[in-house]
Amino acid sequence: MxxxxxxxxxxxxxxxxxxxxxxxxxxxxxxxxxxxxxxxxxxxxxxxxxxxxxxxxxxxxxxxxxxxxxxxxxxxxxxxxxxxxxxxxxxxxxxxxxxxxxxxxxxxxxxxxxxDLSHLIILRKGLIAGHQYPKLAKDIGTFLAHTLFFNSDYGMNQQEKKIQSSRFINPELCKITEDLVFTDPFFDHDTNNIEAELKSFVEHVIWADQPLKLEVAKLKKLFLTKAETLVHGDLHTGSIFVSQEETFVIDPEFAYYGPIGFDIGAFLANIILNYLSQDAHLSDQPQKKAEFRQYLLDVLTTTWTVFEQEFTSLWISYPQDAFMKVDGFLEQTLADIWKDTVGFAGCKVIRRMIGLAGVEDVESIKDSPARIAVKKQALTLGKHLILNRHELTTIDKLVKVVSSNA
Missing domain, CATH: 3.30.200.20 (Phosphorylase Kinase; domain 1)
Known part of the structure; x- marks a missing residue:
């Protein structure tokens, strides 16, 4: 209506x-x-x-x-x-x-x-509490594949896509992302929110690292110029309602035409941050912590695997361009999406630790030394993802890096 x-x-x-x-x-x-x-x-x-x-x-x-x-x-x-x-x-x-x-x-x-979805729970809160959602990864993988494919030149008539993209020019909210995700956290900017105990670490590990800044500049350029598809634009665990049986994605007010890997990277980054935070939340329950962390690693793996499988199936079934039938084009496209995904995930992890808006997963850790330790782990891991996105060529390699940095 x-x-x-x-x-x-x-x-x-x-x-x-x-x-x-x-x-x-x-x-x-x-x-x-x-x-x-x-x-x-x-x-x-x-x-x-x-x-x-x-x-x-x-x-x-x-x-x-x-x-x-x-x-x-x-x-x-x-x-x-x-x-x-x-x-x-x-x-x-x-x-x-x-x-x-x-x-x-x-x-x-x-x-x-x-x-009204208030009969469900916000995913972030459920994960902080250590709840598992068996349908989450498959649902989000499916959501990502269908929305990102059918709003792109791969799954939509190219002329229709140009017309649609003009309706999603979103400069003010994109500027928020450009500043708060891709710029301010990598400099000593007044929008940052850094605990005093963390300042020296950030200065040496993030702000003084020129190769890191170069790679972030490349990722920011992709966000600015790579208008592949209509992205949600803010797909974190606070934008998802869940239960054991249902999954709903909400709040796409940051939607614009951007890189396919941006939404995927945002979701994976939030799962990674919850994974790191459980070292404190479940510190007194080692068996539950191990089981829940394995569940989160499985979410990472399944989300990407389902996305890749669904995207491939849609590519074969609904090609909008003759070149989509050329051998190797699909594989190259997926490799590029994955590389972007890893880099964007790294940026998202870093901004949540020192940027304007933190995440409850980490900020709710009451013990200050434990919270600072998690933030240092996250910053180190985020940096690693950005710098090594060309080498982390599979989801298995990403999962191994996440598990070995916790």
Missing amino acids: TTQLEQVYEPLNTKTAIELSKNLQLFDLHDELTAEEIGDGNLNLVFRILHIESGNSIIIKQALPYAKVVGDSWPLTLDRARIESESLQRTYQLVPKLTPKVYYNDPKLAVTIMD
Whole structure:
């Protein structure tokens, strides 16, 4: 549903969120509803609207014109709400079992109304608690293969792809990634968030390493110029809802046309960070720690393996270019995707340790020496992935490096 209401933008509250849902006839005017603001991110308001009698509910997400983490001194475009809504709708066409359904969007109000997934848990929180999700890796591998293939020149008519890509020009949010992932953590920048005990390590291991900076510059150039496919743009474990039976990917407001390996690298990086953090979270349960860490390594392996298998199957079944039938082209494409994936994963690992936004997996470690030790491990590993992405040519080699650095 895309009918627009003639309203001027203003931030919603629980009362106006209920009024909006009734005005759109998502509920009857006389229904008794409750509204709760449940957003815990940096950029948006998120309301859960519940029909008390039936238990039916929806989510209303509204973009704010600034970053909550900083305030109105950091203005942001409201057009990102349109981009997120259209990305969700496109993704729902491709993988409806892995994406929430959008019921309404209004670019003027910067509002998207969608399925309520609050019966599930955010993946990051589940992993921190040591829970295993047997369908996660296969689901994410499938999600990545189908969304990244069918939005690219490999799986979409090239002319249609050019038209679609013009709808996902996302300069302001891309600038956030360009700065906070690919630039600021590698210099002494005021946006960085570095614990005092870690500063000297960062200065010597990251900021003083010119070969590392050269490789990051190359990866940043790929992010800036390699417009292969519509990427989610922020595919971390906080953007995934899960249960033992279900997996849903949410929050694609950073969506833009970029490198295929970017989303894959982002997801793998977050699994790696949880793997490292379990040394502290499960320090008093060595057997459970070993078992859970092996599960996380299996997630890394299965995610890539499923992606590779699904991408290959789609390549063979839905070729959009004559050259896709040329021997060796698929293999070279997958090798390039993997190389990019490893490099982007390294950048993501580093930025989460010293950049503006950390991850709960590590920041929730209460023991300071243990937390600092994990951050040093992560920074060392992230650096290794960036510098050695040309040699780490298989998922097995990556997994070996991760397990040997913990």
